[in-house]
Amino acid sequence: MKFDTDTxxxxxxxxxxxxxxxxxxxxxxxxxxxxxxxxxxxxxxLKQLLEKNFEGFATNTVIIAANETTKPYKGFKEGRxxxxxxxxxxxxxxxxxxxxxxxxLLPEWGRTATRDEHNASCSVKGVEAxxxxxxxxxxxxxxxxxxxxxxxxxxxxxxxxxxxxxxxPDGDDPCGQYxxxxxxxxxxxxxxxxxxxxxxxxxxxxxxxxxxxVMSDIMNSGDKVGVICxxxxxxxxxxxxxGRIRQVIARQHYIAPDDKEAMRLLxxxxxxxxxxxxxxxxxxxxxxxGIGTLLAGAIGVSNIMLVVVRERTVEIGIRRxxxxxxxxxxxxxxxEGIVLTTVAGMSGIVFSVLLLNLFExxxxxxxxxxxxxxxxxxxxxxxxxxxxxxxxxxAYRAMHIKPVDAxxxx
Amino acid sequence: xxxxxxxxxxxxxxxxxxxxxxxxDLGIGEGEFVSIMGASGSGKxxxxxxxxxxxxxxxxEYWLDGKLIKNLSEKEAAHYRNRMIGFVFQSFNLINFKTxxxxxxxxxxxxxxxxxxxxxxxxxxxxxxxxxxxxMHYPNELSGGQKQRVAIARALITNPRIxxxxxxxxxxxxxxxxxxxxxxxxxxxxxxVTIIVVTHESGVANCTDKIIHxxxxxxxxxxxxxxxxxxxxxxxxxxx
Numbered sequence: 018m019k020f021d022t023d024t025x026x027x028x029x030x031x032x033x034x035x036x037x038x039x040x041x042x043x044x045x046x047x048x049x050x051x052x053x054x055x056x057x058x059x060x061x062x063l064k065q066l067l068e069k070n071f072e073g074f075a076t077n078t079v080i081i082a083a084n085e086t087t088k089p090y091k092g093f094k095e096g097r098x099x100x101x102x103x104x105x106x107x108x109x110x111x112x113x114x115x116x117x118x119x120x121x122l123l124p125e126w127g128r129t130a131t132r133d134e135h136n137a138s139c140s141v142k143g144v145e146a147x148x149x150x151x152x153x154x155x156x157x158x159x160x161x162x163x164x165x166x167x168x169x170x171x172x173x174x175x176x177x178x179x180x181x182x183x184x185x186p187d188g189d190d191p192c193g194q195y196x197x198x199x200x201x202x203x204x205x206x207x208x209x210x211x212x213x214x215x216x217x218x219x220x221x222x223x224x225x226x227x228x229x230x231v232m233s234d235i236m237n238s239g240d241k242v243g244v245i246c247x248x249x250x251x252x253x254x255x256x257x258x259x260g261r262i263r264q265v266i267a268r269q270h271y272i273a274p275d276d277k278e279a280m281r282l283l284x285x286x287x288x289x290x291x292x293x294x295x296x297x298x299x300x301x302x303x304x305x306x307g308i309g310t311l312l313a314g315a316i317g318v319s320n321i322m323l324v325v326v327r328e329r330t331v332e333i334g335i336r337r338x339x340x341x342x343x344x345x346x347x348x349x350x351x352x353e354g355i356v357l358t359t360v361a362g363m364s365g366i367v368f369s370v371l372l373l374n375l376f377e378x379x380x381x382x383x384x385x386x387x388x389x390x391x392x393x394x395x396x397x398x399x400x401x402x403x404x405x406x407x408x409x410x411x412a413y414r415a416m417h418i419k420p421v422d423a424x425x426x427x
Numbered sequence: 428x429x430x431x432x433x434x435x436x437x438x439x440x441x442x443x444x445x446x447x448x449x450x451x452d453l454g455i456g457e458g459e460f461v462s463i464m465g466a467s468g469s470g471k472x473x474x475x476x477x478x479x480x481x482x483x484x485x486x487x488e489y490w491l492d493g494k495l496i497k498n499l500s501e502k503e504a505a506h507y508r509n510r511m512i513g514f515v516f517q518s519f520n521l522i523n524f525k526t527x528x529x530x531x532x533x534x535x536x537x538x539x540x541x542x543x544x545x546x547x548x549x550x551x552x553x554x555x556x557x558x559x560x561x562x563m564h565y566p567n568e569l570s571g572g573q574k575q576r577v578a579i580a581r582a583l584i585t586n587p588r589i590x591x592x593x594x595x596x597x598x599x600x601x602x603x604x605x606x607x608x609x610x611x612x613x614x615x616x617x618x619x620v621t622i623i624v625v626t627h628e629s630g631v632a633n634c635t636d637k638i639i640h641x642x643x644x645x646x647x648x649x650x651x652x653x654x655x656x657x658x659x660x661x662x663x664x665x666x667x
Contacts, residue, residue, distance in 0.1 A: 034524035339508065339581065340510070
């Protein structure tokens with residue numbers, strides 16, 4: 018095969034001077050590649066947008082909450098209400114060592130935070146320092162609560178984004194300032210602007226987080242605990258631990274071992290795996306549709322080229338009559354196919370990249386829609402291979418055109 | 428002899444076997460201007476295809492410039508066609524998306540001649556044929572006579588041993604027919620090009636020096652026509 022510039026000029030001439038034909042042939046490939054890349058980019062972007070909702074939340078979390086019993090057990094009647102105790106935390110840590118974090122949470126709703134003339138409705142939650150392992154905060158100012166705050170029962174708080182914006186309308190750093198919740202003044206030590214939409218007890222933007230010990234004293238709740246959050250260590254399957262967690266707590270509180278209703282276990286892992294599976298399915302569909310469209314495009318190119326070869330019988334016959342070898346013709350048709358698919362495919366890549374960029378601008382850069390460079394290169398290589406394959410059948414037909422066909426085919 | 432045919436037989440096997448050439452013996456020397464005449468179906472086009480190495484023959488021998496042309500591979504055939512034979516067709520057979528000059532230089536492309544060089548050569552030929560102003564025009568912008576002159580330029584650019592013309596005036600009116608035949612005559616006289624014209628028009632045949640009549644697949648009489656009195660254009664035959 019001759020691979021000099023002359024060959025390419027000959028091919029470009031043939032393609033450029035039959036623009037409509039070339040356009041129609043290349044369009045299938047253009048569309049196929051555009052669809053594939055656009056779907057891949059769009060799917061990734063959507064996934065990221067959705068994942069933003071779970072940001073910072075440990076995926077293998079199980080949350081335990083008490084409920085009324087539904088079965089009589091050990092002399093207790095059904096319908097008894099009971100509470101989780103602080104001691105349950107120690108018990109869980111001792112009996113279920115696979116749990117990395119076991120931490121209490123004491124929530125209260127419908128409070129109002131005030132500062133000077135500003136006031137904001139909020140929910141208050143008392144947590145310990147290791148709560149960050151359940152839900153990682155995104156600190157805009159200051160710091161999160163630490164174990165010393167909890168130990169010394171400091172009246173300090175971390176406030177959510179909306180509370181901060183309402184009480185500090187200037188948007189200043191509120192650290193060191195005081196806000197009042199339920200008649201008690203707390204010093205603000207940080208602002209948490211976590212965007213996660215997974216919220217335990219209220220929207221995190223409306224929250225005032227204070228040390229667990231302070232909350233416990235205010236509510237006068239003794240050793241009662243609202244809920245217990247547990248997080249498994251790396252590689253721990255929380256589904257397998259659920260039974261043991263239940264057992265440890267049920268025995269202590271005289272709850273029937275088969276009384277599922279008495280203790281609510283919210284396993285986040287299950288929810289996350291549902292979403293994961295959903296996206297795996299969507300990804301599979303994206304590839305199926307994308308590759309399918311691309312293949313259909315390649316087959317379309319092959320088909321149109323077959324028709325085109327038939328239409329060009331006279332031209333090819335003339336070329337043969339004036340000295341083109343069958344190999345010259347084969348080379349020309351295959352290279353025409355490759356050049357056409359490459360140019361059309363690259364336009365497809367460029368168009369999808371532009372459109373994905375537009376998406377990013379529209380969604381205010383909240384997620385990366387753009388395909389990776391490697392993906393584009395891989396797509397291009399796939400494309401050239403498809404172009405080669407698409408050109409083979411038409412090229413073989415063209416190769417077998419005899420020069421006399423040119424004269425016969427008037 | 429430049430061309431030597433010995434007992435050439437050709438049968439087409441499309442369903443009913445058709446014995447077209449039944450033993451052709453023919454010799455054409457260098458610099459001759461010959462026409463092959465015959466009615467349609469006489470086998471003159473088949474003979475031309477064999478002369479032009481566009482088609483194979485079944486029996487006999489075809490010597491072209493001392494080389495036996497038999498059972499050539501497609502590649503060899505293409506090579507000989509490119510170097511030794513120039514074609515002029517009835518329907519011009521120019522490539523319609525190429526300009527006149529690009530059409531003329533196409534045979535050189537398949538010889539691997541550089542773009543610049545073949546462009547120069549093609550322009551030179553077009554100038555010679557008075558078509559320099561039309562070099563950048565596409566075939567559909569040219570008149571029939573101009574198209575045929577471009578085709579003749581294309582046939583001659585490789586400096587072939589023979590020029591084969593299949594009904595070169597078949598698609599032209601009588602005035603342009605005369606012009607084209609005059610051009611061929613001039614090429615034969617001044618450039619000493621060996622020209623073989625296949626035609627069924629006696630007016631065309633009259634322009635040549637030797638008329639070979641072919642009938643039912645065999646060579647009939649061969650008329651020497653140095654005086655060009657056989658049949659003058661438009662007088663004894665019904666022409667267009």
